[in-house]
Amino acid sequence: MPAGFNARILRDKKARAGVNAHELVRRAYLYVARNQTLPPQVRYQAQLQLNTFGKYTRPTTVKNRCVETGRGRGIIGEFGLCRYQFRLKALNNELPGVKKASW
């Protein structure tokens, strides 16, 4: 399955784009909201502003998915592939430097 047509990957891409677009402003609000030296009212207002951001602007909604199949579990981070795709590609010699262990 091509990666671009997997709905979960599309959602993840959307989240990544959202995080990138709003990161700077969110950081500024986070700084104000978490700063104990500022007056509580200001901090509270900043926290309210933080709550107005959408779901797909939070970095925690981003998940590394398998680039090939979109699977969310069993991802080998270095290659961005799920364990089965990693095995298939490694056996097919598509991953440089990866070799099946045998001793």
Added chain:
Amino acid sequence: MAAAIAPAPSRLAALTRLRCSIFQTSYNPTSVRTGAKYLRARLRGPSMLKYYPTELSVAKFNAFAQGEWTMIDADEIQREKDVEDKKKRGKGAPKKAKRKEDSRRLKRKK
């Protein structure tokens, strides 16, 4: 023995303050949360965008070429044909609700 006597707390505080001024760190003896870590941390968005490889599709190419060049998108033509066929058989997408009461969502079983 003079070395065994602990220095006064005020002297230790003065030492810490001096150390902070020398190494340009902020003097924060009560460990108040200043939110500095949110400003200090690197922005993670740009590297997050790089995770999936960019895909080249015919539609993207045509949009990039801006009419100077066009490639035939066989998949898109097939999809449009399939949609037409479905519409002919009365299997097309339902009409969009004009009012909220017309929404099919409301009629759905809970």
